[in-house]
Amino acid sequence: MTGAEAHCTAFREAHGAPEPHATEAALYDAAGLAFIPPELREGRGELDAAAKDDDGGDALPSLIEAADLRGALHNHSTYSDGSASLRAMADAARDRGLAYFGICDHSQSLGVAGGLSPEEVRRQQDDIRALNEAFAADEGDPFRIFSGIESDVLADGALDYAEDVLASFDFVVASVHQGLDMTETEATERVVRAVQNPHTRILGHATGRQLLAREGYPLDVERVIAACAEHDVALEFNANPRRLDLDWRHLRAATDAGVLVAVNPDAHRTAELDYMTRFGVPVARKGWLTAAQCLNAKPLDEFDAWIDGR
Ligand SMILES: [Zn+2]
Ligand SMILES: [Zn+2]
Secondary structure, eight states: OSSOHHHHHHHHHHOSOOOOSSSSHHHHHTTTTTOGGGGGTTTTTTTHHBBOTSSSOOOOOOBOOOGGGGEEEEEOOTTTOOOOOOOHHHHHHTTTOOSSEEEOBTTTTOOGGBBHHHHHHHHHHHHHHHHHHHHHHHSSSSSEEEEEEEEEOTTTTTTSSSSHHHHSSSSEEEOOOOOOOHHHHHHHHHHHHHHSSSEEEEESSSOBBBBBBBOOOOOOOHHHHHHHHTTTOOOEEEETTOOBOOGGGGGHHHHHHHHHHHEOOOOOSSGGGHHHHIIIIHHHHTTTTTTGGGGGGGGGHHHHHHTTTO
């Protein structure tokens, strides 16, 4: 049996030291358990969920798979700090079999990352309209670019454009990038205010951590999840391997509260679209994520309806 120490200990306490078996499936079966996927072996309730009922059923989640993803949300282009054009990024998403692509370049306050002025937003939206017309006219499967923005969350929790500009986007990802030196109360108030903003649809990399580089600001994740549930805002699971933020240990609290999780590549070049399948899906599985709980596993029409639903 392989798994985290907590899993193996809990197994031994409940079922005794395991006998040798030819396969792990046989080992779990002998204990009256369904096969527990390796990602779930963390001692976080998976043994109880694997217990078979009278009909042989169990309560393990049907974990998300890479093939469940239908779209890539939160991506950058040369409009801000990405290294590929909008067209090249969208084509790369389509080449990967996806049906939609959300462009979310940086907003105006993030000057160091080429944040978009309102004029540049309009220009990009003209580009998107032209590209979508071309996609609609060609022979391929339906494919659409959605006009998003990764709006900075300002120090007071406001978003980074005037109302009319915010209203022009198909959806807004709200992210904190600046002024990271905050107490937990300050950070939580700021993030919750951003979630309350009626334009926000997704909360980006909620804690701001960068693995092996910085901790991220302290955050009352429970309060943030409750705010997302109240305002029907999805939580990002940022699949960039330097972030993996929100931590997978919090994903179940989010889905238990009915909050959708967006597995987002935060791609700045075409190859980074693969962050979703290389890191996002495998790590989200540790958080018990199912396709039904994943925003960008929705088919194109359902995603389109969802972003208009707030
Ligand atoms: Zn960001
Ligand atoms: Zn980003």
